[in-house]
Amino acid sequence: MKWKFAVGAAALAIPAVGLLGFGLTRDPGAIPSPLPGRLAPTFALPAFTSGAPTAQHPGPVPAVDSVRLASLRGDVVILNFYASWCLACRDEHPVLQRVASRYVGTDVHFVGIIYNDATRAALAWLNEMGPLPYPSLDDPGSRAAIDYGLYGVPETFFIARDGRVALKHVGPVTDELLATQIESLRAAQRPDAPKAGSP
Amino acid sequence: MNGAIGISALRVALALSFVGAIALVAAARRNSAALRSAGFAVVYSSFGLVAIATLAMLTALISHDFSVSYVAQVGSRSTPLIFTIISLWAALEGSILFWAFLLFGFAALAARIHRKEPGHSLEYASAVLLGIGAFFLILLVGPANPFHVVSPVPLDGPGPNPLLQNHPLMAVHPPLLYLGYVGFSVPFAFAVGALVSGEAQDDRWVRGVRGWTIAAWIFLSAAIIAGMWWSYEVLGWGGYWAWDPVENASFMPWLTATAFMHSIMVQQRRGMLRVWNLNLIVATFVLTVLGTFLTRSGILSSVHAFTQGTIGYYFLGFIALVLVASLALVAGYAPELRRGGALDDVLSRETAFLVGNLLLSVMTFTVLLGTLFPLVAELVRGVRVSVGGPFFNQMTLPIIVVMLFLIGVGPALPWRRTDRAELKRRLLAPTGGLIVGLLLALLAGARDLYALLAFGFGAFALVSNVQEFWTGARDRMRAHGEHAASALGRLIAGNRHRYGGFLAHIGLIVSVLGIAASSTFKTEREITLAPGESVTVSGRVFRLERVWGRQDMGRTSIGADIALVSGGRVVAHLEPEQHFYESSDTPVPTPAVRSTAARDLYVNLMAFKEDGSSATIRVLVEPMVAWIWLGGGIVCLGALLALWPRRRRAAPALAATHPPRASHARRAARRVAVEVTS
Numbered sequence: 001m002k003w004k005f006a007v008g009a010a011a012l013a014i015p016a017v018g019l020l021g022f023g024l025t026r027d028p029g030a031i032p033s034p035l036p037g038r039l040a041p042t043f044a045l046p047a048f049t050s051g052a053p054t055a056q057h058p059g060p061v062p063a064v065d066s067v068r069l070a071s072l073r074g075d076v077v078i079l080n081f082y083a084s085w086c087l088a089c090r091d092e093h094p095v096l097q098r099v100a101s102r103y104v105g106t107d108v109h110f111v112g113i114i115y116n117d118a119t120r121a122a123l124a125w126l127n128e129m130g131p132l133p134y135p136s137l138d139d140p141g142s143r144a145a146i147d148y149g150l151y152g153v154p155e156t157f158f159i160a161r162d163g164r165v166a167l168k169h170v171g172p173v174t175d176e177l178l179a180t181q182i183e184s185l186r187a188a189q190r191p192d193a194p195k196a197g198s199p
Numbered sequence: 200m201n202g203a204i205g206i207s208a209l210r211v212a213l214a215l216s217f218v219g220a221i222a223l224v225a226a227a228r229r230n231s232a233a234l235r236s237a238g239f240a241v242v243y244s245s246f247g248l249v250a251i252a253t254l255a256m257l258t259a260l261i262s263h264d265f266s267v268s269y270v271a272q273v274g275s276r277s278t279p280l281i282f283t284i285i286s287l288w289a290a291l292e293g294s295i296l297f298w299a300f301l302l303f304g305f306a307a308l309a310a311r312i313h314r315k316e317p318g319h320s321l322e323y324a325s326a327v328l329l330g331i332g333a334f335f336l337i338l339l340v341g342p343a344n345p346f347h348v349v350s351p352v353p354l355d356g357p358g359p360n361p362l363l364q365n366h367p368l369m370a371v372h373p374p375l376l377y378l379g380y381v382g383f384s385v386p387f388a389f390a391v392g393a394l395v396s397g398e399a400q401d402d403r404w405v406r407g408v409r410g411w412t413i414a415a416w417i418f419l420s421a422a423i424i425a426g427m428w429w430s431y432e433v434l435g436w437g438g439y440w441a442w443d444p445v446e447n448a449s450f451m452p453w454l455t456a457t458a459f460m461h462s463i464m465v466q467q468r469r470g471m472l473r474v475w476n477l478n479l480i481v482a483t484f485v486l487t488v489l490g491t492f493l494t495r496s497g498i499l500s501s502v503h504a505f506t507q508g509t510i511g512y513y514f515l516g517f518i519a520l521v522l523v524a525s526l527a528l529v530a531g532y533a534p535e536l537r538r539g540g541a542l543d544d545v546l547s548r549e550t551a552f553l554v555g556n557l558l559l560s561v562m563t564f565t566v567l568l569g570t571l572f573p574l575v576a577e578l579v580r581g582v583r584v585s586v587g588g589p590f591f592n593q594m595t596l597p598i599i600v601v602m603l604f605l606i607g608v609g610p611a612l613p614w615r616r617t618d619r620a621e622l623k624r625r626l627l628a629p630t631g632g633l634i635v636g637l638l639l640a641l642l643a644g645a646r647d648l649y650a651l652l653a654f655g656f657g658a659f660a661l662v663s664n665v666q667e668f669w670t671g672a673r674d675r676m677r678a679h680g681e682h683a684a685s686a687l688g689r690l691i692a693g694n695r696h697r698y699g700g701f702l703a704h705i706g707l708i709v710s711v712l713g714i715a716a717s718s719t720f721k722t723e724r725e726i727t728l729a730p731g732e733s734v735t736v737s738g739r740v741f742r743l744e745r746v747w748g749r750q751d752m753g754r755t756s757i758g759a760d761i762a763l764v765s766g767g768r769v770v771a772h773l774e775p776e777q778h779f780y781e782s783s784d785t786p787v788p789t790p791a792v793r794s795t796a797a798r799d800l801y802v803n804l805m806a807f808k809e810d811g812s813s814a815t816i817r818v819l820v821e822p823m824v825a826w827i828w829l830g831g832g833i834v835c836l837g838a839l840l841a842l843w844p845r846r847r848r849a850a851p852a853l854a855a856t857h858p859p860r861a862s863h864a865r866r867a868a869r870r871v872a873v874e875v876t877s
Contacts, residue, residue: 009530013522
């Protein structure tokens, strides 16, 4: 046994093992997005429904015929992309319905945007699944979806008061995720209204 | 009860493995017969214990004992019995249990088969196998314990992953793969044993591991083919290979093992390549461990990935240990090994094997690079990249074409020296094949360079290898006045190694031709049809008759009845389906395939209207797909032929030049010759 050779060769294993070890710390399923921390892309889209009262929020919901993201600056916005053909969207639907009902009329605004879907199909789907207490927007030509770098549906963007994307969530949302994210964004200081105000 | 029996058996087996490994090493060092038999007793009894644990798990699965955590995870009362049994390997913990079962089974078998051979490599090899086994047992009593007690006991479970219960090939692919992967532990263990005991000096260990290597290689080849077939029959994309990291992980050890099977012939004949062969078998084993790591740790995204946990770090530690130990052993002992002979002639079979080895190694390295590059890129530049088909195709296609050429030339090259005129004569027919193959491909409309080369050199290699059978049988017919069939049979029986190898070549070429044809001449169309409407793909008319739905055990099936119409008559029905399992939202596609030697008609149901008013289907017409599976079968058959034991090992040189008749006198003469030469 030539020990010098043996030790030298064994040292060759270090980079290989290091590389694999590094790999273990990564999540291969994570889809990188440059958006978190940056200003959310603006949009102004027509609403095909203003939403409707739900079991948890039987009171009225405000009528809306279009939504401009810029005019919501200063408030917390939860932007949910969904589609009537998407199965995972069925899973998160009751969650959105339940949680959003708690925030109707507050400084937390839920907004739905349909992705690769027809408004007629989406309305039929909402009829079947039960109403959401917030507006759903049409996105002709998927412009907003492209701006947000959508990978699939459902995806949910949490937008802070300063207009920056705080978090992007891929896949169905859960009660816990929504509650913790919304409350921490809500607790943040309202930026100086006159400066950051209307565009 | 099942849980308690299982986990106790595993714990005892773990303790025994350590004791046994130490006893076996001590037995070899002190040359102690008592320690040696104690060590082997441990090998057998740990196998017995792991078998008991596996049996306990099977019992728990079949009796729906949901108090066992693994059963609660993958079992379901509505799953058919066959899928309940194979769910032994449907998830991480069960697959590791099955793995350990096979490993200890092989260790026991190796001890049984080789126990009478002189020297000490078996003790070391068994100790190595017990060590590897101990690693899997550590996983099983620790992070991958399948026998946790679940309380309160659930009434029913979710059932195995829908993808795994949708096709019977899933009963075949994983166990074959495990048999292949685990099988390579044995030649690796013997290589380590030969090094440590100093018996790598002579070439006997190579002869001993030949059978193990070929056996593991057959399993791995069959597993790869079965995996391709499953992907083709179930996933609905009409393809069979995607250079997915885990596919690559099974392909890399296959490449190095293929190289090893060829280069050990050079060592046996010429005493060359001693160190190279050690490296190859170590690389093969390390690549199987890497493959397991990639599937079990969730390090790369892949359809094969199991859910991850801390288990990745255990595997990382194991890989580190294996890498460090084997690199050190080979590098430390290699300088002491005798150097073998040198090449006598550039044109010789040795050269063909050397170049082939080189190409296989380059190919392995390329695939490894492509598989791990995303990790490297993320580490160095922090960006996410994916390496896909185009890279692998561009890098490997040229190598594959040259390999085809070598497979064609190899049989025509004798050992040591080649008579140029004889070589020309033997390459005459294959060259004719090359021209015919090229012309046929051109006529069929192939214009892609690599496709043309693959058809040309595929035909070249095919003719060359078939010619070996033809000339051999013809000579026998002339010399002994035998019938064609009996001449061929005796020719093959007389030298199974040689003709088994050629048969495996033929199978491989048939597969490659199938792959080349199906990927070059594929026609594909995706269309939405209403009942009564039809689509024409590659001259064939497919008409949607109706869309139907059905409730089965634990699943809902939606199917489209598609008629294949020819001359106004319905000649066949294809019924692609989508299966919805209760445990999952995503439907499992079930394409309908009509397969003939000439072409496959492949229809997949992509989407449907719930009222049955339309269906979106993808129709593919792919030539010669069946050749791939057929070729895979021939490959395994050929290797099996080469593996089939003789009563006594003959000196290969003798058998090659004098194919003996199966008469007692000859056999006795050969036995004497063996005694003299060995």
